[in-house]
Amino acid sequence: MKKRSYNCGLDAAVDVVGGKWKALILWALHREPLRFGELKRAISGISEKMLIQQLREMETYGLVHREVYHQVPPKVEYSLTEFGDSLNTALLPLGEWGEKHMETIEAIPRD
Amino acid sequence: MKKRSYNCGLDAAVDVVGGKWKALILWALHREPLRFGELKRAISGISEKMLIQQLREMETYGLVHREVYHQVPPKVEYSLTEFGDSLNTALLPLGEWGEKHMETIEAIPRD
DNA sequence: TCAGGTACTGACCTTTTTGTAAGTGTGGGG
């Protein structure tokens, strides 16, 4: 997040969900709350550092809720708030678009 | 665009529309084709370099069409392809979400 | 005593993205 004012809602939304991982995390939490380790395993390729960093940001955005269980070994569960859920819903058509055009997108030459 | 394979459609879509400017450009072209200079004026804050860079990428993605008129001074018009238009449509709910929650988003503390 | 699982944290570095500023080519108008 870098800006303070936006030209349009899309601008603002992309700012919130932008980056490499946030959409994936949102998606992973859509079905059910997950623990840190579970999330890590669910999202292939993400490092612990990025996962926490993104989760923390999304927490401050009010998109996810962090629930700590005082146990040993520790257990922390992440879940979507209503706000996060509404964003996920708004992202559905985009996800479908991506799904539908996946092959085209993958075929785009890079560099 | 960096990846070749995606976990889900959302992942792929965010890759296509990611970055600071693409969504804005898509949006600006939604109403009507625009010339380079018009786009530049329409999207406040964008530099010429970024504008062209993004336009070129979006052209290779097949999202926008570039039409050159051989005149002096030169005239180049950019418009959305059907593909670009379909992406724009898929982005509408996200734009509405951003619009609706704009104040919340702007109020999020940064750094 | 000691390794192991869990959820982080921090230092450091590389890559990617974005920005700034100046320069290019063309023909028409002053």
Next chain:
DNA sequence: CCCCACACTTACAAAAAGGTCAGTACCTGA
């Protein structure tokens, strides 16, 4: 003859994002 509009292009620099890897604290069971 010079300057302007327009659509770029290039070199360089700064900033943001992402990645690696080692280390912390806690209790538990072997």
